Every structure is written in structure tokens, then in C-alpha cells.
Amino acid sequence: MSAIRVIGREDIQKVFTVTAALRAVESAYAGKSAGTGRVWPMVFHEFDPGHADLDIKSGDLESAGVYGLKVVSWYDSNAEKALPALFGTSLLFDLVTGEPKALLNAGPITALRTGAAAAVGAKYLARKDAKTLTIVGCGELCPYLAAAALATIPSLNTVYLTNPHRPEKAAERLAAVTAATDALLKACGHARTAAINAAADAASAVGESDIVFTATCAKAPVVKSAWVKPGTHVSCIGADLPGKQEVESAVLARAAVYGDDTAQCFAVGECELPHKEGVLPALAGELGEVILGEKAGRTSDAEITVFDSTGIALQDIASAAVILNACEKQGLGTVCEI
Amino acid sequence: MSAIRVIGREDIQKVFTVTAALRAVESAYAGKSAGTGRVWPMVFHEFDPGHADLDIKSGDLESAGVYGLKVVSWYDSNAEKALPALFGTSLLFDLVTGEPKALLNAGPITALRTGAAAAVGAKYLARKDAKTLTIVGCGELCPYLAAAALATIPSLNTVYLTNPHRPEKAAERLAAVTAATDALLKACGHARTAAINAAADAASAVGESDIVFTATCAKAPVVKSAWVKPGTHVSCIGADLPGKQEVESAVLARAAVYGDDTAQCFAVGECELPHKEGVLPALAGELGEVILGEKAGRTSDAEITVFDSTGIALQDIASAAVILNACEKQGLGTVCEI
Incomplete structure (x- = not known):
């Protein structure tokens, strides 16, 4: 028994x-x-x-x-x-x-562990002085992403919410996302000090940001390479099926790209299409290797880093x-x- | 919720x-x-x-x-x-x-559904006038095999328990197996009329039987082809890992062999070695096809039939x-x- x-x-x-x-x-x-x-x-x-x-x-x-x-x-x-x-x-x-x-x-x-995945990617791959985070996609996951980032990266002082396809949605969702973020932070003894703002213009929000989280249903890229400044870290959460892509392949071609599971990243993740297009022949490594100190992770303040989170058991x-x-x-x- | x-x-x-x-x-x-x-x-x-x-x-x-x-x-x-x-x-x-x-x-x-598997094989593939069943192997499964057979095939009047490696074990286990069988039958409203006996000589018990169930841990065959008379049905339960075999390949070579899942039978079941040896190039079909009337099952009273039960989800x-x-x-x- x-x-x-x-x-x-x-x-x-x-x-x-x-x-x-x-x-x-x-x-x-x-x-x-x-x-x-x-x-x-x-x-x-x-x-x-x-x-x-x-x-x-x-x-x-x-x-x-x-x-x-x-x-x-x-x-x-x-x-x-x-x-x-x-x-x-x-x-x-x-x-x-x-x-x-x-x-x-x-x-x-699922929502908490997915928000945490993006934040752990940023913790290990973003610049240590990161001040600004943009979350691309204003869905259910948004407060989990914001709260996990703010709990992990105390230097952040600004979070932008943005929605490339329906720019007005960021402002509509702002109050609800802020309240949910604060509740999540309160539950683990944190009080938010960073400002959370809606950004109607995704391009300028991303361009201002040290960290970008993508969590959309997009099947075609919504984050353009021209928006992403040197030194940015991008954690990609949304691509979880073959053919889905949130970030232009050119961003990954410019970046040191880490994944949660290399085979799965190339099969169904943000890395799938850049890999098939030949602009991303290999990953820099898996995030676990960075956590263990086996891989360097970010090697300069100017480097762009990407974490492809496909979700592992x-x-x-x-x-x-x-x-x-x-x-x-x-x-x-x-x-x-x- | x-x-x-x-x-x-x-x-x-x-x-x-x-x-x-x-x-x-x-x-x-x-x-x-x-x-x-x-x-x-x-x-x-x-x-x-x-x-x-x-x-x-x-x-x-x-x-x-x-x-x-x-x-x-x-x-x-x-x-x-x-x-x-x-x-x-x-x-x-x-x-x-x-x-x-x-x-x-x-x-x-598991024990009930495994006993039932052997009995369903016999129900569809044994002769309709089957009188005698031998169970080869006196382990935990034995009463489940006996009860399922007796509940399905009312013409049975004799059940032999036998254990080729340790012949004395059949007599040792007889009382416990009989009591457990009766309890299982009683729970579904059946009263046993068939005799349950211990058989020290596996060869003669199998030779007398219309139906044989094998449920041993044997890795090498314990049922010899010379023991098996024409018209016998054999349900094989014990082989569930590569390399295990309870019945000589020559029995399967003489028989119409059905399985629960063809691929699994050839990979890990009683059929694995005869198939690899080339004496069993294909199955006659799956038992489900016989149940559905798509395959004939037994085609004569003299035919030997085999059911290879590997266990399916x-x-x-x-x-x-x-x-x-x-x-x-x-x-x-x-x-x-x-």
C-alpha cells in the first residue's frame, strides 16, 4: 500500500x-x-x-x-x-x-516555470547593469515574465509592455499586468521598485532595452534585427512548434545563442528557422553549461545574447x-x- | 478546476x-x-x-x-x-x-488482465470441446490464469499445475492456487466444477492437454515440441523481454500463431527467437482480427494454435x-x- x-x-x-x-x-x-x-x-x-x-x-x-x-x-x-x-x-x-x-x-x-525560464536566461546572459526590460506580447504570461525578471535582476528600473500586432493592447493590459506582477512579487516577499509602462512603439522600446523577452503567438518574426542594439539579451519563449519564429534570423546570426535543449531548439524552437537557413549552424551551448560555469556565457558588454527556451520536462x-x-x-x- | x-x-x-x-x-x-x-x-x-x-x-x-x-x-x-x-x-x-x-x-x-489475456486467446483459438488445461509455471499469476480460463471455457473439466524446473512445486502450490482460483471465480458469480491437480510430469500433462498456458520466468524453452499434440492451443504469457522463450521454436513453426501486437511479439515476445531463426516469418494475424471476424483463427481440429501475449497498453x-x-x-x- x-x-x-x-x-x-x-x-x-x-x-x-x-x-x-x-x-x-x-x-x-x-x-x-x-x-x-x-x-x-x-x-x-x-x-x-x-x-x-x-x-x-x-x-x-x-x-x-x-x-x-x-x-x-x-x-x-x-x-x-x-x-x-x-x-x-x-x-x-x-x-x-x-x-x-x-x-x-x-x-x-507552467506559467511560473515559463516566466522563470526567461528570467534565468537573463540572469546568466544579460549585462550585469541591465536597466530596461521590454516584454513583447501582452498575454497571460506577461506578469509571470515581469515578476520573475524583477525578482532576479535588481538593477532593472523600467519594464515596457508592447504588442507589435496590436500596439494599443499594451496600454489596455497595463493595469492588470501591473497588479498581477505586484501580487506575484508580494507572494515571495518582494516589493516592486521598477516602473512598468506600456510602449505603443515596439521598435523604440526594444531599441532602448538591455533585455527583451518575447512571448507572442507570432508565426512570423515580430522583433526586427534593426531594433536590437549591441549588448542586448533576448530570451525567446513563444516559439514552441515547427515553423514559429518571433525574432528575425539576423538577430540570432549576430548573437551568442544558448538554448535549454539543443536538439529541441533546432526542432521546434526559435533556433529552428535560422538553423535551417544556415545562419545559425550551432549553439554557443546550453544554459545549464553557463550555470555550471562550463561555458562563458556573455563575453563582452557589446555582445548580443539569446536564450531559446523551448521548455523541458x-x-x-x-x-x-x-x-x-x-x-x-x-x-x-x-x-x-x- | x-x-x-x-x-x-x-x-x-x-x-x-x-x-x-x-x-x-x-x-x-x-x-x-x-x-x-x-x-x-x-x-x-x-x-x-x-x-x-x-x-x-x-x-x-x-x-x-x-x-x-x-x-x-x-x-x-x-x-x-x-x-x-x-x-x-x-x-x-x-x-x-x-x-x-x-x-x-x-x-x-495487471494480474487480472494478464490472466484474462491468456484466456481470451484460448476462447478464440482453442478447440470448442477443450477439456484439459495445463498451466506451466506455478507463480503468482497461476490462479488468475486458472480462473479466467474456467470462467471463459465451460467445457474444461481438468486443470493441471506443473513446474518443469522444480516439479515438486506444483504439489506445494496446489492448495493455495486452488483457494485463490475459487475466490476469484466466486467474486464473479462462478462456482468451479473442474478439478485442479498438480502434475509432477510436465511432459505428460502438456501431452494430455487441449490448452496450455505458459507463465514462467524461463529464458530457455521449457515446453518441448514433442510434448504438444495436434489440436492443442498454447497461450504464452511469460516472454516479455528480448531473449526470453518458454516454448520451443518448433512448436511455433508447426502452429497458426497469433499475437496481441505483431511488432512487439517479434521484438520481445515468444515469437522473437523463432522469427529471428527464420522458422516463423510472419504471424497468422493479431487476436483482435480473430475477435472481429477478419481472420479465421483455428481452421481445423488438428491445427496447433499459439497466442503470444506480450501485453499492450x-x-x-x-x-x-x-x-x-x-x-x-x-x-x-x-x-x-x-
Whole structure:
């Protein structure tokens, strides 16, 4: 007889903060590059191509003492049934015995770990005196990106929100994004000092920025190479399917480009098209190698750096392990005999 | 907010009977052959080759309205910790919306669905007047094999237990296997009429039998071709890893051989070595095709038939769906908000 802890959305939101996500994501990248975390082959199935699909991502992470998997399904017809299009469910197991440990709603984990990914990229690859961040894309992820960056990079004093396709949307979303960012920061004991502003002109916001995060649904590049000044760091979050690209290939051709998983970056990430076009024959390395000190990362103040975050199972597994530990300590979740 | 039903060993044992397993397994095979059930690529990882590994088997089954997965880990060092070597956990999702539905302990499902597999093979491929069954191998699975056969094939009047390597073991195990078989039959409303006997001589028991089930840990063949009379049906359960073989290749060379999944039978099943040796170039078909009436199955009373059961994800998924339905109706399991 084993016991498994079932951890729902509300309990996850109580214990999983921006700073917890930053630590989890950093440990995931480090584990992958140290060879103490492994990503196993992904299972992908299309129930109805373009309308419903599913993936199962799995792996193990020695530093967290667990292995696990995340199942994510997407059904576009769920909206008609007043159901979310996406369902995410994670299972976590003891790496020493194989015993099941926890079942978690992966939904509230994903936004925090994705925001943290962009920020960890900036922490290791941006200039140390970075003052200005532009977030390209004003969607649901925006506060998670802003809060993770502000919690990680204390030198930031300005955040611009911008939306290249619908410039007016940045101003519309400003109040909501600011409030959500402040709530996320407050939950981990931070108070925001940087200003958050809407920028109608994406070109000038990017041009002013030391750090750029891209998190759009764009299929064609929205960030032009001419906008990006020397010394900028760009963390790319949005490209997660073949053919998607948010940043002109010329930016990556000018940059030292790091990824979370080289094969996945070339298959489905921001690097896919520049690689196929021949302007990005290889990555400078994986971010985990920079975290471990095995790769230099940024080598000059004038260098442009890029982090291509495609999302790896270890981010979810490390995050789930942090949540499980916190829920065990606080007696949260429902423990069920199985 | 979704709700997931967590179903543990005790509740599974209340609702999952031999007859429920037989129906589930038959629907799984039929669904696979009809193309309304799909098996997705297996994830396999060795933590410590020969000492600890894991697999994730997944797929969908339209007739049950679900998709799902089963994670099975094996750690041989668990015995030192007074823990089971194997842990099995299943997750079930709604095929129409993707919503998570149930988490189940897969352990108590596996024995029933494996016993049912052998019996469904015999139901479709043995002679209709089969009187005698020999079970080769006296392990944990033995009562599940006996009960499933007796529940499916009412003409049986004799069951022999036999153990080629340690002939005395059959007599040692007889009382326990008989009691367990009767309990399994009683749970689904059957009363046993057939005799269950221990057979010290495997050769003569197999030679007398119309149906043979093999469920041993043997790596080299224990059932000789010379023992097997014309008209016999053999369901092979034990071979589940490359290099394992329970029945001499010459038996399969003489037989109409069906499998649960052709590719898996040739990769890891009883068919692997005969296929590699060239004596079994192709299967007669998959059992699902016989169930659907697309393949003839047995074509004469003198024909030897073989069913190679390697175990497919759909057996577990169909079984889990049957269990979930029963638990929903009876209010069993723990419903957790996630």
C-alpha cells in the first residue's frame, strides 16, 4: 500500500512562488547539463490534427530525488463546452524506490516555470547593469515574465509592455499586468521598485532595452534585427512548434545563442528557422553549461545574447518536487492510499 | 478546476473481477485491430541496467471513451527496504475533452488482465470441446490464469499445475492456487466444477492437454515440441523481454500463431527467437482480427494454435475504464479537486 499526495491548483498557488520557480528552473537546467537529470523521449499524439493533441514529457532529476511526467492535452473545441482548452497533469515518483509520490495540476506550474525560464536566461546572459526590460506580447504570461525578471535582476528600473500586432493592447493590459506582477512579487516577499509602462512603439522600446523577452503567438518574426542594439539579451519563449519564429534570423546570426535543449531548439524552437537557413549552424551551448560555469556565457558588454527556451520536462519535474516538499511540510493536498 | 478519482488497491479488488477483466481485454484487442484504439510509443528507461528500470505505456481506446497511461517501475533493491520491487500507476483521461478522470494503482489490475489475456486467446483459438488445461509455471499469476480460463471455457473439466524446473512445486502450490482460483471465480458469480491437480510430469500433462498456458520466468524453452499434440492451443504469457522463450521454436513453426501486437511479439515476445531463426516469418494475424471476424483463427481440429501475449497498453486502459465506471456508480475511491 502506497500513499500519494494529490495537489490541486489552490494549494500550488499557496506554495509555489516566483522565487521557488526560479530556483527549480535553475536546478533543472544545471541537472540536465551535469548529466544528473535526463529527459526521456516525448510521446506526441494528434487526436485531430490542428484541433486536439496531447504530449507526455518525462524524465528524472537526481538533485530533486524524483522522476516524473507531465501530460498536457489541448482540445480547441473545449471552449464550446465552457472547459479550458488545456489540461496539464503531473505525476511524481521517488527516484530511489519508484514509489508514486504526488499527482499535481500542472496548469498553475507552467506559467511560473515559463516566466522563470526567461528570467534565468537573463540572469546568466544579460549585462550585469541591465536597466530596461521590454516584454513583447501582452498575454497571460506577461506578469509571470515581469515578476520573475524583477525578482532576479535588481538593477532593472523600467519594464515596457508592447504588442507589435496590436500596439494599443499594451496600454489596455497595463493595469492588470501591473497588479498581477505586484501580487506575484508580494507572494515571495518582494516589493516592486521598477516602473512598468506600456510602449505603443515596439521598435523604440526594444531599441532602448538591455533585455527583451518575447512571448507572442507570432508565426512570423515580430522583433526586427534593426531594433536590437549591441549588448542586448533576448530570451525567446513563444516559439514552441515547427515553423514559429518571433525574432528575425539576423538577430540570432549576430548573437551568442544558448538554448535549454539543443536538439529541441533546432526542432521546434526559435533556433529552428535560422538553423535551417544556415545562419545559425550551432549553439554557443546550453544554459545549464553557463550555470555550471562550463561555458562563458556573455563575453563582452557589446555582445548580443539569446536564450531559446523551448521548455523541458525537468523544469516541470523540479517545480513539482519543490511543491511536493512544501505541501508535505505544510500538510497541504489530499493524501490518498493507493 | 477538475476533479480526479483516486482508486486504490482495495476498491479495485472490490469491483474488478475475472469477468470484467475478460470483457476489458477483449475490447482492447478488438479496438486495436479495428483502429479505434491506438498504442503510442513506449518510453523505457534503465536507471541501473539489470537492477532498476521503468516504462511508460500509453494509448487511447474509443470504445471506452478514454486515453491513458501506465507507469511501471522495477527496483530489485526494494526488497532490502521491505518495499515491493514493482510499482504500477495508471492515469486515465476523458478522450472527448482531455480532462483527467482517474488515478489508479495498476498493480492489482495487471494480474487480472494478464490472466484474462491468456484466456481470451484460448476462447478464440482453442478447440470448442477443450477439456484439459495445463498451466506451466506455478507463480503468482497461476490462479488468475486458472480462473479466467474456467470462467471463459465451460467445457474444461481438468486443470493441471506443473513446474518443469522444480516439479515438486506444483504439489506445494496446489492448495493455495486452488483457494485463490475459487475466490476469484466466486467474486464473479462462478462456482468451479473442474478439478485442479498438480502434475509432477510436465511432459505428460502438456501431452494430455487441449490448452496450455505458459507463465514462467524461463529464458530457455521449457515446453518441448514433442510434448504438444495436434489440436492443442498454447497461450504464452511469460516472454516479455528480448531473449526470453518458454516454448520451443518448433512448436511455433508447426502452429497458426497469433499475437496481441505483431511488432512487439517479434521484438520481445515468444515469437522473437523463432522469427529471428527464420522458422516463423510472419504471424497468422493479431487476436483482435480473430475477435472481429477478419481472420479465421483455428481452421481445423488438428491445427496447433499459439497466442503470444506480450501485453499492450490498451489492456490496462480498458481495465482502468471498467474500474472507473464501477467506482463512479458505487461511490468508491477518493474524489480530489485538482
